[in-house]
Each structure stands twice: as structure tokens, then as C-alpha cells.
Amino acid sequence: MKSGYKIEFPKITDSRGNLSFIEGGHHIPFHIKRVYYLYDVPGGAERGGHSHKELQQVVIAMSGSFDLILDDGTSRITVSLNRSHYGIYLGPNTWREMDNFSSGAVCLVLASENYIESDYIRDYNGFLEYIAGIK
Ligand code: T46
Secondary structure, three states, rough: OOOEEEEOOOOEEEEOOOOOOEOOOOOOOOOEEEEEEOOOOOOOOOOOEEEOOOOOOEEEEEEEEEEEEOOOOOOOOEEOOOOOOOOEEEOOOOOEEEEEEOOOOOOOOOEEOOOOHHHHHHHOHHHHHHHHHHH
16 A cells, blocks of 8 residues: 555444544554554644654544645655544655644554654655665
8 A cells, every 4th residue: 555545434424423433454454553643733843754664554633634745755745634534544665744733633643563763764865765775
């Protein structure tokens, strides 16, 4: 699956409101090992600014909105997230940045691995060198 792919979750609507669900093994293309979330993000803040060697993730805007900038070393796209019934797949070897958080935005991330700092590349030139080396 390519980074930036949109994964739609089931959405059950009725007069009481909407309900979406995510089942391990069905809706996410990896075993979910970790869940984390970003919240209380101050206006103008930017997050991300790194790539991963192995980690796969799905990013969901549980509340509010923000932009996800994805860069494969050749081209860069911006994906705006603003609904909680879909997620964006983020695979390895993708430089990602996050900005334009709305007030009250909550970003939920489902991850394939526990937190491992050595899986991060936090320098953009280092990222370009790394992906050139694995091609
Ligand atoms: C990603 C984007 C979308 C932990 O101790 N455990 C964790 O599970 C995470 C995610 C972070 N941390 C620590 C590591 C740093 O000391 O929390 C601190 C902030 O992490 P970071 O600067 O990496 O946060 P973001 O928002 O820039 O990036 C995060 C994820 O780290 C990253 O994998 O893809 O969200």
C-alpha cells in the first residue's frame, strides 16, 4: 500500500449520531501494536519532520483538521484530514510533516511497532541518502 492511501472505515449512522469502528486484521494492513494521539496542539505548530525505516501507521483526524505533507524524496503531496471515518496510510521511507492544526484537533495514530527511536530518520538529507541507498 502506498503512503497517502485513504482507508475508509465502516460508518454506521442513525439519529443518535455516527459510529465508526476499526477491527484488527480487517481494516488496517498491519497488526496494531501501538496507539498514540496528538492533542492540544498550539496554533501554528508543526509536527513530524522525519521518516521511518520500517514503521507503518494509519493517521486519523478524530476531531478538527490538520494537513499531512508526504514526501517520497521525489515528489511532495499535501493531504488534508478533517473527518474521523477514514485514515491515511503512512508507510516506511516517507518523509512526513504535519501542520495547519485547527483548534481542538485530535490526531490518532495506529502503529505497527512500539516506539523505536532508531527507526527514525530525523534529518532530510539523511532521508534522501537512505532512500538512494535502498533503491
Ligand atoms: C509520526 C508522526 C505522525 C514516545 O516516547 N512514544 C511514542 O509512541 C511517540 C510517538 C513519541 N514518543 C516521544 C519521542 C519524543 O521524545 O515523544 C516525543 C515527541 O515525539 P515526536 O517528536 O516524534 O512527535 P511527532 O508528532 O513529531 O511525530 C509523531 C511520531 O513520532 C511519528 O512516528 O509519524 O507523529
